[in-house]
Amino acid sequence: MQNRDMDYLKARARQVREGIVRAIGVNNKGHLGGSMSSADLVTALYFYKMRHWPDDPSNPDRDRFIFSKGHSVLAQYAALALCGYFPLQALPSTKKLGSFLQGHPERDRTPGVEANTGSLGQGLSIGLGMALTGRLDSRDYRVYVILGDAELAEGQIWEAVTAAAFYRVANLVAIVDHNKLQATGVISEMYDVGEIGRKFAAFGWRVLETDGHDLASIADALDAADENTGQPVMILAHTVKGKGVSFAENEPSFHNGALTAEQYEQALGEIVSGWGEGNEK
Amino acid sequence: MDGVKEMKSKACPRETYGRALLKAAEEDRRIVALDADLSGSTMSCYVRRSYPARYFEMGIGEQNMVATAVGLALSGKIPFVHSFSMFVTGRAFEQVRQSVALPKANVKLVGSSYGFSDFGDGATHQTVEDVAIMRAIPNMTILSPMDPGEVEEAVRLARAIEGPVYLRISRSEMEFLPKEIPGKSMLEPSLMAKGEDITVFANGLMTAEALLARETLLEEGISARVVNVSCLKPLPKEMILRWTGDVEAVITIEEHSVIGGLGSAVLEATALEPKPTFVIGIDDAFGQSAWSHRELLEHYGLTAAAICRAARALLKRG
Numbered sequence: 001m002q003n004r005d006m007d008y009l010k011a012r013a014r015q016v017r018e019g020i021v022r023a024i025g026v027n028n029k030g031h032l033g034g035s036m037s038s039a040d041l042v043t044a045l046y047f048y049k050m051r052h053w054p055d056d057p058s059n060p061d062r063d064r065f066i067f068s069k070g071h072s073v074l075a076q077y078a079a080l081a082l083c084g085y086f087p088l089q090a091l092p093s094t095k096k097l098g099s100f101l102q103g104h105p106e107r108d109r110t111p112g113v114e115a116n117t118g119s120l121g122q123g124l125s126i127g128l129g130m131a132l133t134g135r136l137d138s139r140d141y142r143v144y145v146i147l148g149d150a151e152l153a154e155g156q157i158w159e160a161v162t163a164a165a166f167y168r169v170a171n172l173v174a175i176v177d178h179n180k181l182q183a184t185g186v187i188s189e190m191y192d193v194g195e196i197g198r199k200f201a202a203f204g205w206r207v208l209e210t211d212g213h214d215l216a217s218i219a220d221a222l223d224a225a226d227e228n229t230g231q232p233v234m235i236l237a238h239t240v241k242g243k244g245v246s247f248a249e250n251e252p253s254f255h256n257g258a259l260t261a262e263q264y265e266q267a268l269g270e271i272v273s274g275w276g277e278g279n280e281k
Numbered sequence: 282m283d284g285v286k287e288m289k290s291k292a293c294p295r296e297t298y299g300r301a302l303l304k305a306a307e308e309d310r311r312i313v314a315l316d317a318d319l320s321g322s323t324m325s326c327y328v329r330r331s332y333p334a335r336y337f338e339m340g341i342g343e344q345n346m347v348a349t350a351v352g353l354a355l356s357g358k359i360p361f362v363h364s365f366s367m368f369v370t371g372r373a374f375e376q377v378r379q380s381v382a383l384p385k386a387n388v389k390l391v392g393s394s395y396g397f398s399d400f401g402d403g404a405t406h407q408t409v410e411d412v413a414i415m416r417a418i419p420n421m422t423i424l425s426p427m428d429p430g431e432v433e434e435a436v437r438l439a440r441a442i443e444g445p446v447y448l449r450i451s452r453s454e455m456e457f458l459p460k461e462i463p464g465k466s467m468l469e470p471s472l473m474a475k476g477e478d479i480t481v482f483a484n485g486l487m488t489a490e491a492l493l494a495r496e497t498l499l500e501e502g503i504s505a506r507v508v509n510v511s512c513l514k515p516l517p518k519e520m521i522l523r524w525t526g527d528v529e530a531v532i533t534i535e536e537h538s539v540i541g542g543l544g545s546a547v548l549e550a551t552a553l554e555p556k557p558t559f560v561i562g563i564d565d566a567f568g569q570s571a572w573s574h575r576e577l578l579e580h581y582g583l584t585a586a587a588i589c590r591a592a593r594a595l596l597k598r599g
């Protein structure tokens with residue numbers, strides 16, 4: 001899947017963004033901000049880095065992706081649909097009663113989803129368990145976990161950070177979507193966990209940093225994470241919440257906001273993805 | 282009641298809650314508020330804005346928040362702790378049990394968006410078991426207001442009670458409901474409407490459903506008494522038996538699992554003087570996403586129609 005064609009990846013990222021907007025629809029609340037801020041990270045994972053087989057989603061050798069900040073799952077749904085795990089046409093049914101696309105990830109319902117997340121703070125521990133299994137079973141898959149920067153306030157995260165370092169799991173990569181916003185406002189004004197990179201490093205992790213919207217830089221960081229130094233890896237990704245939709249960028253009210261019909265059209269207009277074109281792998 | 286309030290037939294309970302907490306904070310300097318990045322949803326943001334020094338943003342760390350509140354309480358403050366009901370009762374369960382309830386710490390746990398009222402977010406955010414969890418913990422008082430008037434009363438009561446209180450707040454609008462014979466306070470069940478054949482116990486949004494069902498049943502010649510139970514604990518037996526002795530059958534309805542909530546409490550109370558009883562609630566299942574709260578209530582059978590069906594079946598009519 002290692003396709004370093006940046007035009008291809010950029011086109012994919014636009015399609016993921018369009019998928020997010022279509023999954024939210026009109027007049028229904030949806031987590032636009034966090035989904036958009038993770039969109040390029042998710043694109044790089046599914047279309048560049050990860051080894052995965054959409055027609056064989058439970059292949060034991062697949063790389064695992066866990067969206068610990070589960071509210072941003074719309075980005076994952078879009079990527080999964082674009083990869084062919086399920087039809088693109090399903091995206092607008094997100095959150096509809098009975099839909100296989102729930103407001104937060106559920107592994108029993110959605111092909112390609114690895115864990116049930118949404119209660120923040122638990123995904124890194126689940127990823128650790130999968131990483132330990134990979135080592136135990138001598139499989140070379142890697143486990144990627146995207147965390148929110150405000151999510152890092154959960155104590156369990158730091159229990160997992162400690163445990164992963166203690167067990168020297170080198171096949172576990174945490175990616176922190178550092179958009180500097182929490183649900184209710186700006187982290188630095190509300191509740192700040194402090195210097196994320198230095199904290200992970202002090203806990204024994206190898207720390208990489210990237211612009212979370214520059215696909216080439218994300219790809220470099222993901223490749224650098226492959227090197228086995230006997231440590232887990234954290235990629236600190238600097239992002240903009242709501243990235244790609246001008247009125248939602250850095251706007252806490254679009255953490256989980258509804259789009260009016262005009263905003264919906266404007267968002268699609270700004271993204272210009274050529275939706276549906278070039279879906280061949 | 283002031284005139285303005287009487288004119289308004291509906292209100293958003295979390296809005297009412299936020300204003301009531303602000304008023305309490307104005308009156309009592311011991312009151313402090315804590316929230317875990319949901320102050321815009323729980324509406325603790327009113328205290329945050331008006332009394333920034335007495336508001337503690339704890340970030341997304343519910344366990345630390347609850348135990349910090351214990352320290353504040355043990356030092357003479359009256360902390361109101363806020364998050365979604367799922368995270369207050371679930372994530373911080375053991376902090377609630379060990380550090381709040383065991384020493385009877387004066388901590389008020391405010392669980393917002395209980396039941397299916399956070400309809401979009403799905404199973405992880407919807408509580409089906411918060412009352413069951415809290416009811417099993419000794420020393421806990423549980424308040425589940427049926428209307429915005431009771432939300433205000435609950436804040437006053439929570440402040441007056443020395444010790445742990447769990448207060449559930451819905452995200453959906455609620456009607457102001459008149460009481461036929463109010464309990465002394467919302468700590469006692471209230472008679473909402475008289476009836477002779479069957480007693481329906483309800484709380485929260487389900488009380489309005491029970492009153493609707495009562496009208497339908499009346500047309501069919503069934504006289505249903507509606508009793509609202511907003512305080513799920515403590516709930517002395519006599520307060521339930523008072524309303525069950527003279528009827529043929531009993532129905533309970535709640536936006537909660539059939540395991541451990543109002544239905545269980547009523548059955549525990551009537552065990553020695555049993556009546557045929559139908560417990561309506563979420564049938565041991567998790568929630569899921571939907572585009573409206575109403576759709577979920579209908580999908581899980583939490584409606585006036587379900588009460589009518591149960592009444593007909595119990596009384597062997599229709």
Ligand SMILES: Cc1ncc(C[n+]2csc(CCOP(=O)(O)OP(=O)(O)O)c2C)c(N)n1
Nearest residue numbers: 034118119120148149150151181182183318
């Ligand atoms: C345990 C828990 N507490 C609270 C919430 C409610 N919640 C959902 S998203 C969110 C803010 C997340 O902020 P961050 O982790 O920075 O994610 P992002 O900014 O990328 O959306 C909150 C408080 C939750 N889902 N889980």
Ligand SMILES: [Mg+2]
Nearest residue numbers: 149150179181
């Ligand atoms: Mg953030």
